[in-house]
Amino acid sequence: MPRAATTSDAFNAVAEPRRRQILNYLADTERSVGDIVSRLGLEQPSVSKHLRVLRDVGLVKVKRHGRHMIYRTNPEAIRPLHEWTKTFERFWAHQLTRIKERAEGRGREPSYDR
Amino acid sequence: MPRAATTSDAFNAVAEPRRRQILNYLADTERSVGDIVSRLGLEQPSVSKHLRVLRDVGLVKVKRHGRHMIYRTNPEAIRPLHEWTKTFERFWAHQLTRIKERAEGRGREPSYDR
């Protein structure tokens, strides 16, 4: 079995650095494909292909404007990633609290029998 | 050029659902490979291979305990993902604020010439 398709979900789509760049760029303002090409210095077909992947997983939305295609990031689609990473937040957000807890005898290491 | 290696960074490593499951499972308590195998119902070689990927990008830490290998999630390595997704947080966290801002004339749509 090969690796899951990049279009299978946001996690896979976002694994590619250029796609993250695109999402960053499109977060503040909607932009045409040409804008993205000149801003990120990528080949036009490359950008179109990345946008296609992002589109398939709902990470960007498009609208036609004359012969321009105007893309914008759909932040809602990033939310699941945020939620997932957030489940680990407690481990770095409250370092002092955790150290304190351990000192108090909670959060002890489990033991492993031979 | 093929897709970037799963070991190239946390984003790629985490694209695989089973690897996320493993990270979830190892977040609260450190566990042996066998524990992971029986808990997640995966083949042992599969688990070892996923752990290898996670290890290569620093998402898990290991220590030997007899003939058991005890793995635990390293939350710090997830932090970059969290930070990245966080840059989009404002778009869903303060919906009302943003609607208000737009109503006040800020955040206007850019115009596109033909």
Add this chain to the structure above:
DNA sequence: TTGACACATTCCGATATAGGAATATATTAT
């Protein structure tokens, strides 16, 4: 209608999978 422009898609090739099966390595028990 023809041409220019903006973008999308297709075809190609090299490569990195992920699972399954088999095998190798390391540690403990007898």
Add this chain to the structure above:
DNA sequence: ATAATATATTCCTATATCGGAATGTGTCAA
């Protein structure tokens, strides 16, 4: 030393990729 246990690695195969080049599609202008 030998067997048993726990884990890791290797080999195999089918497939999805990403970039580059070429080509296709759609819209606007003259």
